[in-house]
Amino acid sequence: MFVKELHEAGITSEHAYTATFASIGLSAVSWLVSVKAERRRQPAAGPASRSAPRCA
Structure with missing residues (x-):
């Protein structure tokens, strides 16, 4: 059905593999760009944020 229509349109398996x-x-690439953008948006952690929380 769908594959037959693609074949009749001239799409070969090489085209499909290349597209994949x-x-x-x-x-x-999109994931890597997203990860880098998220890291740039996070505030830098200072020394106070690395220590254990203090009880008041």
């Missing part, structure tokens, strides 16, 4: 790897690569 491109999609995985773009997902990895």
Whole structure:
């Protein structure tokens, strides 16, 4: 059905594999950019935040 329509449109298995790897690569790049952006937004931890909490 769907695969037959793709085949009739001229899409080969090589096209499908290339699209798959491109999609995985773009997902990895997007994830890395997101992780780096999150790290830049977090405030730097000072010495007080590293010590154990003090009871008052």
